Amino acid sequence: AQSVAQPEDQVNVAEGNPLTVKCTYSVSGNPYLFWYVQYPNRGLQFLLKYITGDNLVKGSYGFEAEFNKSQTSFHLKKPSALVSDSALYFCAGHLSGGYQKVTFGTGTKLQVIP
Amino acid sequence: DTGVSQDPRHKITKRGQNVTFRCDPISEHNRLYWYRQTLGQGPEFLTYFQNEAQLEKSRLLSDRFSAERPKGSFSTLEIQRTEQGDSAMYLCASSFSDRSNQPQHFGDGTRLSIL
Numbered sequence A: 001a002q003s004v005a006q007p008e009d010q011v012n013v014a015e016g017n018p019l020t021v022k023c024t025y026s027v028s029g030n031p032y033l034f035w036y037v038q039y040p041n042r043g044l045q046f047l048l049k050y051i052t053g054d055n056l057v058k059g060s061y062g063f064e065a066e067f068n069k070s071q072t073s074f075h076l077k078k079p080s081a082l083v084s085d086s087a088l089y090f091c092a093g094h095l096s097g098g099y100q101k102v103t104f105g106t107g108t109k110l111q112v113i114p
Numbered sequence B: 001d002t003g004v005s006q007d008p009r010h011k012i013t014k015r016g017q018n019v020t021f022r023c024d025p026i027s028e029h030n031r032l033y034w035y036r037q038t039l040g041q042g043p044e045f046l047t048y049f050q051n052e053a054q055l056e057k058s059r060l061l062s063d064r065f066s067a068e069r070p071k072g073s074f075s076t077l078e079i080q081r082t083e084q085g086d087s088a089m090y091l092c093a094s095s096f097s098d099r100s101n102q103p104q105h106f107g108d109g110t111r112l113s114i115l
Helices: none
Strands: A001-005 A010-014 A019-021 A024-027 A031-038 A044-050 A055-059 A064-068 A071-080 A088-094 A108-113 B005-007 B010-012 B019-024 B031-037 B044-050 B054-055 B066-068 B077-081 B088-095 B112-114
Touching: A001 A088, A010 A019, A019 A108, A024 A031, A024 A071, A024 A088, A031 A055, A031 A064, A031 A071, A044 A064, A088 B019, B005 B031, B005 B088, B010 B019, B019 B088, B019 B112, B031 B077, B044 B066
Parallel strands: A010 A108, B010 B112
Antiparallel strands: A001 A024, A019 A071, A031 A044, A031 A088, A055 A064, A064 A071, A088 A108, B005 B019, B019 B077, B031 B044, B031 B088, B044 B054, B066 B077, B088 B112
């Protein structure tokens, strides 16, 4: 069984401050992990992925994520938040190898306050 | 890259009617997925195609739901005898299957409202 959890429904951060959106996973095996962003009435846009290798993954729009195997976490981070980063963020994951169904978290709404 | 396109963007219909949605994936992508998303939730997997073959269906996909991808290109999702609970955003995604680590590319969805 596999699952992805996002413990925070909403995160508020002041513009210019660092932001963190949390994700934990439960995958029996080597996980592939992803972050997506969704703006209102739009589909999901891919931000970054962890497959293997460096635990710090850099992605689009200045976002990065840190894979931590011991804590089974894959938190999304950005050093300096922009108002335009306000959106819904989804963590997703699946097992490595062949086709594997992707499991999405319930999403975290990020609100960047000017 | 023209992206994944879905049609229509919005559909309002009365309970009991049939509806059909269309998805055009990115042309070189051989995998196509359908998801349902309700307010405050992440996408829930419905079904998956590799080329024209439907390889997996979720238990969420009742007998009233059917999906096709006849020539391995565009796909349709049909809901028969719609119910209030079918109101949701229906998302289509596609990916390339050379390696399992390829991210899925999503369309902007079809929002279905059942009156």
